[in-house]
Amino acid sequence: MKKAYVFLYIIVIGIVISMPPAYAADGKALFMSKCGSCHRTGGEASVFAPTKCASTQWERFFEAGKHARIKDISSLVKPDESAAIKEYLKAHAADSDQPEAIGLK
Amino acid sequence: MIVYIYKNLHYFLFPLNRDFKKVWPVFEIEMDLRKKIVSGYIPVVILLLVIVSLSVVQFRLLRSQVEHLTQAVAGDVRIANSIAAEILSMRTSVEKYVYGEKLEDKKEAEQHIEQMHKLLEMSKQQMQGTDRLETLKQIETVTRDYIDKFSKLSIRIQARNETREKIFSAGQTIHEQMHTAVIGIRRKLVATGANGDGAAGKSKIDPEAELRLTSALDTMKQFTDVRDAVSRFLLNYDQVYAKKLSDMLAVVLKNTESIPELAAIKNDIEDYRDEVEGLAAVAAKMDDEIRKTILPLAPKIVALSQQATDSGWNEMDGARTAVAGQIQNTNMLIQLIGIIATLAALALGFIIAHFIIRPILEIMQGLTESANTVTTASAQVSGASQQLAQASAQQAASIEETSASLEQITSMTKNNATNAGMCDKLMQEATGSVQEANESMAHLTAAMQEISGSSRETSKIIKSIDEIAFQTNLLALNAAVEAARAGEAGRGFAVVAEEVRTLAKRSADAARYTSSLIAGTVQKISEGTDLVETTNSAFAKVSVSVQKSETLFREILASSNEQSQGIAQINRAVSEMDRVVQENSASAEESASASVEMKTQAVGMKNFIKKLNKLVRGSSDTGMLSAGQGYMAAEFPPQKNQRKLPRKTV
Numbered sequence: 001m002k003k004a005y006v007f008l009y010i011i012v013i014g015i016v017i018s019m020p021p022a023y024a025a026d027g028k029a030l031f032m033s034k035c036g037s038c039h040r041t042g043g044e045a046s047v048f049a050p051t052k053c054a055s056t057q058w059e060r061f062f063e064a065g066k067h068a069r070i071k072d073i074s075s076l077v078k079p080d081e082s083a084a085i086k087e088y089l090k091a092h093a094a095d096s097d098q099p100e101a102i103g104l105k
Numbered sequence: 106m107i108v109y110i111y112k113n114l115h116y117f118l119f120p121l122n123r124d125f126k127k128v129w130p131v132f133e134i135e136m137d138l139r140k141k142i143v144s145g146y147i148p149v150v151i152l153l154l155v156i157v158s159l160s161v162v163q164f165r166l167l168r169s170q171v172e173h174l175t176q177a178v179a180g181d182v183r184i185a186n187s188i189a190a191e192i193l194s195m196r197t198s199v200e201k202y203v204y205g206e207k208l209e210d211k212k213e214a215e216q217h218i219e220q221m222h223k224l225l226e227m228s229k230q231q232m233q234g235t236d237r238l239e240t241l242k243q244i245e246t247v248t249r250d251y252i253d254k255f256s257k258l259s260i261r262i263q264a265r266n267e268t269r270e271k272i273f274s275a276g277q278t279i280h281e282q283m284h285t286a287v288i289g290i291r292r293k294l295v296a297t298g299a300n301g302d303g304a305a306g307k308s309k310i311d312p313e314a315e316l317r318l319t320s321a322l323d324t325m326k327q328f329t330d331v332r333d334a335v336s337r338f339l340l341n342y343d344q345v346y347a348k349k350l351s352d353m354l355a356v357v358l359k360n361t362e363s364i365p366e367l368a369a370i371k372n373d374i375e376d377y378r379d380e381v382e383g384l385a386a387v388a389a390k391m392d393d394e395i396r397k398t399i400l401p402l403a404p405k406i407v408a409l410s411q412q413a414t415d416s417g418w419n420e421m422d423g424a425r426t427a428v429a430g431q432i433q434n435t436n437m438l439i440q441l442i443g444i445i446a447t448l449a450a451l452a453l454g455f456i457i458a459h460f461i462i463r464p465i466l467e468i469m470q471g472l473t474e475s476a477n478t479v480t481t482a483s484a485q486v487s488g489a490s491q492q493l494a495q496a497s498a499q500q501a502a503s504i505e506e507t508s509a510s511l512e513q514i515t516s517m518t519k520n521n522a523t524n525a526g527m528c529d530k531l532m533q534e535a536t537g538s539v540q541e542a543n544e545s546m547a548h549l550t551a552a553m554q555e556i557s558g559s560s561r562e563t564s565k566i567i568k569s570i571d572e573i574a575f576q577t578n579l580l581a582l583n584a585a586v587e588a589a590r591a592g593e594a595g596r597g598f599a600v601v602a603e604e605v606r607t608l609a610k611r612s613a614d615a616a617r618y619t620s621s622l623i624a625g626t627v628q629k630i631s632e633g634t635d636l637v638e639t640t641n642s643a644f645a646k647v648s649v650s651v652q653k654s655e656t657l658f659r660e661i662l663a664s665s666n667e668q669s670q671g672i673a674q675i676n677r678a679v680s681e682m683d684r685v686v687q688e689n690s691a692s693a694e695e696s697a698s699a700s701v702e703m704k705t706q707a708v709g710m711k712n713f714i715k716k717l718n719k720l721v722r723g724s725s726d727t728g729m730l731s732a733g734q735g736y737m738a739a740e741f742p743p744q745k746n747q748r749k750l751p752r753k754t755v
Contacts, residue, residue: 049264051260051261051263051264052264052267053268053379053380053383054268054382054383054384054386054387055383055386056379056382056383056386057379057380057382057383060375060379061379064375066372066376069372094260094261094264094265094268094383094386094387094390095261095383095386095387095389095390095391098257099257099260099261099264100260101260101263101264
């Protein structure tokens, strides 16, 4: 039995280690849920994909707080969530290694 | 053996004209013709079988190799070629899209990619060469990479194009805003000037406002330059322009910040700058990807497919060389065996020819002699047959006469037999009559003896009567005496007594007469008895004679019957003889015609022998058969005493 527990522990540790950084998964989910709440078909704002901008653009977009120029979403998106979304968008920007053309619906 | 053959080479070369028994003692084998021919063919056939089986084995090997080549290797090559072709098509369409960025090109490229996917899946199932399969895996990996890169590139192209559109529209908007701002500044400037003295208005213009206008116009000019530069950058996405653009936009931004009228569009210009830089980044990334990945990947795939094709070709080439070598070896082997088989066939042909021709020559010799004999014999047979026919005719006539005589004899014998049978019957009847007579005689004898007995009894009775008559006479005398004594009274009586006495006397006389008659009768009976006995003995003799006659007649009858049977047999024999004679006659005729036929056949046989000789020896000269030349003559000397058929002398 002890051996079985040790084995299970090793497996769990292995899975945890092999998992990608938490924010990446979170970033996409946050992007889909937070951004998707307004940016959706027939929604308040138009839909877009991470490839809408290049990586530097996303960086500047978040740094300059460009979204606030159109709408203040600080109550909706917390700073750490915003960072995660930014990382996700940068990671899948038009000039990234994994451009993601399928965005919000 | 070799020395032996060498020494007798001329015998081997001309086997027909030599005494083979001296040359080929080893090969004097007792076999029939079929076995000889077959035994001659068997080694050749075995060699042929060896050739055939060798050819079959080699051809099967070749076929399997060719099949492998055509099916596996050629299939692999075909697949590799089609992959190479499809890669080229895909590459062309992809590059067309990359450079032209047309939507239909993209669709075409996607179609080719789809096609490529299918082809790779199919190839993985169909390809057979291990190294080529390995290459195929590499092709697949590289192709998937290529396709991945292309899909990313197409995403980037789309994103870039959208950004480009945004840059164009944003540039336009900014320009218009700048224009509006400049016009506003100018209007302010003009308004300020109008408020002062008209003549000296010029001197009252606010120099700061004028500077702002100039700055604004400069900025607008700078932005126009930026847009020009953007347009130029968009022509070929040269990163040198990108750097310049960033610098130019930084200047514009700085100027914008210094002009209060333009402060409102600062954010737009910032966004514009960001879009331009973003576009430059995307373009740089794309350029990098196209240069470093997509463009080199296609030749890499082509090279890999070429490698697979080369592998197939190499294998085919190797197989071709191997097959060529194999074919050459087989060819040489078959040629070698063929030469051996030909030599063996030639040698065996000579030997078999000898073994076949020699007995045929022997037979021909015999046949020629037989034909001669048959010709002679047929003439003899012809003569004999004619004689036989004549004799047969005469014999037939004689037999006919004999037959007629025999028929007469038969009828006579039949009459004899009938008469003898009738005599036999009559004799049997006579025997019965004699027996009856004998019996009657016996009865007569007995009757006569009885008569004799009766006569003796009668004689006794007559004696008694005589005594009675005597007594009566005495009594009559006594009565007469008495009557005399009685006188008258007794006279009547005396008469009666007299009468009685007369009667007695008459009785005595009658008795005496009867007695004498009886004595005579007895005498006669005695004589009759003797006669009867004599007759009896005569009848006995007659009976014996009749019995003998009967026996004789029976014998005659039997003889007649036997004679009849004998004659019947003779008849049959004669008719048989007649038939035989007729057959003989027919046979003689047939023999005559057969002898003619025989003669014809003998002539035909000679012709056949000539033909056979021509066939066997190559010349129709049969002289050698009777001339006593060559080994044949030694073995078959001409017969001196020809056997002749016995000639029948008539």
